[in-house]
Amino acid sequence: MDVAVPRETTPGERRVATVPEAIARLAAKDIKVTIESGAGLGALYDDESYLAAGATVAPDADVLYGTADVVCKVQPPTLGEAERLREDSALLCMLQPASNLELVQVLVRRRIMAFSLDLLPRISRAQAMDALSSQATVTGYCGALFAASRLHRFFPMFMTAAGTVPPAKVLVLGAGVAGLQAIATARRLGAVVRAYDVRPAARDEVRSLGATFVELQLEAQEGQGGYAAEQSEEFLARQRELIGNEVAAADAVITTAAIPGRRAPLLVTGEMVRRMRAGSVVVDLAAETGGNCELSEPGAETAVNDVVVYGASNLASSLSTHASFLYARNIAEMLALLVSDGAFRPDFEDEIVSSTCVTCAGEIRHGATRALIEGGSS
Numbered sequence: 001m002d003v004a005v006p007r008e009t010t011p012g013e014r015r016v017a018t019v020p021e022a023i024a025r026l027a028a029k030d031i032k033v034t035i036e037s038g039a040g041l042g043a044l045y046d047d048e049s050y051l052a053a054g055a056t057v058a059p060d061a062d063v064l065y066g067t068a069d070v071v072c073k074v075q076p077p078t079l080g081e082a083e084r085l086r087e088d089s090a091l092l093c094m095l096q097p098a099s100n101l102e103l104v105q106v107l108v109r110r111r112i113m114a115f116s117l118d119l120l121p122r123i124s125r126a127q128a129m130d131a132l133s134s135q136a137t138v139t140g141y142c143g144a145l146f147a148a149s150r151l152h153r154f155f156p157m158f159m160t161a162a163g164t165v166p167p168a169k170v171l172v173l174g175a176g177v178a179g180l181q182a183i184a185t186a187r188r189l190g191a192v193v194r195a196y197d198v199r200p201a202a203r204d205e206v207r208s209l210g211a212t213f214v215e216l217q218l219e220a221q222e223g224q225g226g227y228a229a230e231q232s233e234e235f236l237a238r239q240r241e242l243i244g245n246e247v248a249a250a251d252a253v254i255t256t257a258a259i260p261g262r263r264a265p266l267l268v269t270g271e272m273v274r275r276m277r278a279g280s281v282v283v284d285l286a287a288e289t290g291g292n293c294e295l296s297e298p299g300a301e302t303a304v305n306d307v308v309v310y311g312a313s314n315l316a317s318s319l320s321t322h323a324s325f326l327y328a329r330n331i332a333e334m335l336a337l338l339v340s341d342g343a344f345r346p347d348f349e350d351e352i353v354s355s356t357c358v359t360c361a362g363e364i365r366h367g368a369t370r371a372l373i374e375g376g377s378s
Contacts, residue, residue, distance in 0.1 A: 138316040143312060174256035236267075253283070284309070
């Protein structure tokens with residue numbers, strides 16, 4: 001079976017869908033990998049390293065799209081790329097179908113069997129394929145480093161002959177995978193960390209990392225699959241009221257709260273930011289899905305009363321080597337599930353397969369995506 005890995009075309013995307021270390025793992029499943037020349041350069045993997053691992057290098061994407069049984073990507077294909085996919089072939093990537101409805105319709109017309117890794121169910125058997133978690137680990141780490149690099153203070157405490165410098169106070173909002181990694185990284189750098197999450201289950205995880213869990217007098221908001229539930233506006237208003245003092249007291253605030261398929265909840269208002277001390281930092285890791293901070297803009301760094309507000313955009317790409325290494329493992333595990341005896345044979349009785357398949361045989365299989373498209377056309 002032929003798997004193709006093209007160069008990512010999304011501006012600023014440096015990751016690649018497979019790395020040389022994963023080629024042998026795929027070969028064991030009778031999967032032949034062809035990669036577009038230069039596809040791994042952004043992640044510091046050159047063509048020679050892929051050739052040495054047993055992959056084939058194609059001069060351009062046209063060769064890949066015309067012959068591949070499966071195309072693996074990080075980002076969703078452009079409409080033009082989708083038109084070049086061979087009919088009845090398969091696509092595996094972070095498709096984000098709710099945000100790419102026009103692309104989904106092209107995939108339906110081209111009879112592409114498309115699987116989206118961001119739709120994986122949160123079950124133990126799917127953990128090795130969980131690209132959302134692997135990339136969130138990178139994002140949380142990078143978010144903490146960004147906060148430390150922009151803050152006008154040390155993160156750790158220093159005891160010097162000139163006096164004692166107290167540690168920075170970091171507040172992390174949201175204790176999912178990205179939040180927990182931000183907590184762990186900030187703690188390693190020596191900061192005093194406080195964290196808040198609407199899910200009571202997060203309390204022990206936060207404390208296990210040496211951080212203090214912020215207790216607000218609010219009802220629990222546990223959602224499906226370990227994510228936070230979507231909250232009412234009344235709940236969010238009360239939450240913002242209670243958390244305002246925590247934000248004002250922090251030197252750095254890292255926000256990570258997200259609800260898959262929905263707009264990120266607003267946690268930090270402009271008024272809260274203006275109450276922070278000059279030189280403080282807000283890093284909004286949810287900026288691309290609407291933002292947890294009212295003043296953040298995706299990919300932009302702005303100053304508000306000498307407080308830096310950064311709307312993080314594709315932070316995982318900034319650590320492209322290890323982000324690609326982790327993502328390649330996710331892809332390899334997913335392909336191992338979809339391939340049998342060297343042929344692409346997805347078992348739609350399998351919960352992972354059925355949950356992640358967006359389009360197949362000219363139809364939309366993913367119910368939520370189908371409802372969005374049908375609703376928009378009515």
